[in-house]
Amino acid sequence: MIKLKSRKERRAIRHRRVRKKVKGTASVPRLSVFKSSKHIYAQVIDDEMGHTLVAASSLTPRIREILGGEKKRKVEVARLVGKYVGELCLSKGIKKVCFDRGGYPYHGRVKALAEGAREAGLEF
Template identity: 50%
Template sequence: MANSKRQLFLKRRLRVRSKLRKVNSGRPRLSVNRSGKNMSVQIIDDIRGVTLAAASTLEKDLGFYGKNTIEAAQKIGATIAERAQKAGITEAQFDRGGFLYHGRVKALADAAREAGLKL
């Protein structure tokens, strides 16, 4: 019995989130959301239920409005790391959701690490 792509995505997302909950040491979570046209990322404090920093290709000042490319992901990664440092966050747990860790998701994580955010 074959699972649909959506069912496989949801299974991966639940698996990733449950592993993050098990090893969570009070660090905020860097959550990635990717669609066909845009990409967004948030740093979330799960204890308080508050978003501490966010970045997205929907922000016109970043210059990647409506584009979901590797270059856009790298810019978003660098931007979220910069905004996290302004908010006093130096490390976070990387939550890729149900997305596979390659391509745009990997580029975002690598750019955030290079900009000084410890994932």
Template identity: 50%
Template sequence: MSDKKVIRLRRARRSRLKMRELEAVRLCVHRSSQHMYAQVISADGSTVLASASTLDANLRSGSTGNVEAAKKVGQLVAERAKAAGITQVAFDRSGFKYHGRVKALAEAAREGGLEF
């Protein structure tokens, strides 16, 4: 693994330990160069309660690796989490900077009704 990835994963581990300590349901985000993924994971980390990504059939049209696509994923994951009865989450950015696509997804999820 590259040093950059190791450092990102170390940052992610630190924040996840704190979320586990607080027993928070977390909104976990992953970004690749082409896609965005978001999951709402239970407090014990054992089950995925809701998920959305740019791989979903209705989000796949058009570009999947830009800010607009990230906003759509944020709205969709918020909608699905609310349908599962979840409104309070902790935002797990997986060590990625809170900037660009990650920030767009987070703000869209907040507008969709998730609180974090």
């Protein structure tokens, strides 16, 4: 009998497969995405040193301030997080990143975050 795996386990397997190919360096760090049922998180990581250079999420005070207590669609919030990450990267001198979708399909919130980062001026 085939053992069924949970959605989280299958996503983790896909993520490991993608991570074999996607490496972040000091010149071109990795933009990593994680999403939960309510929130979305993004980090820009230098894998050679093992450091997070920039991080933001839908829980970041600046994003909360922009939303102002309004209820927005998750896709719109993801786009705001992407723009904010892009702005933080540009302020730290990071212009180009390698996108790591984290085992999620490039659709919906993940795509919106990537488009928001591109709007802010990041190159993929």
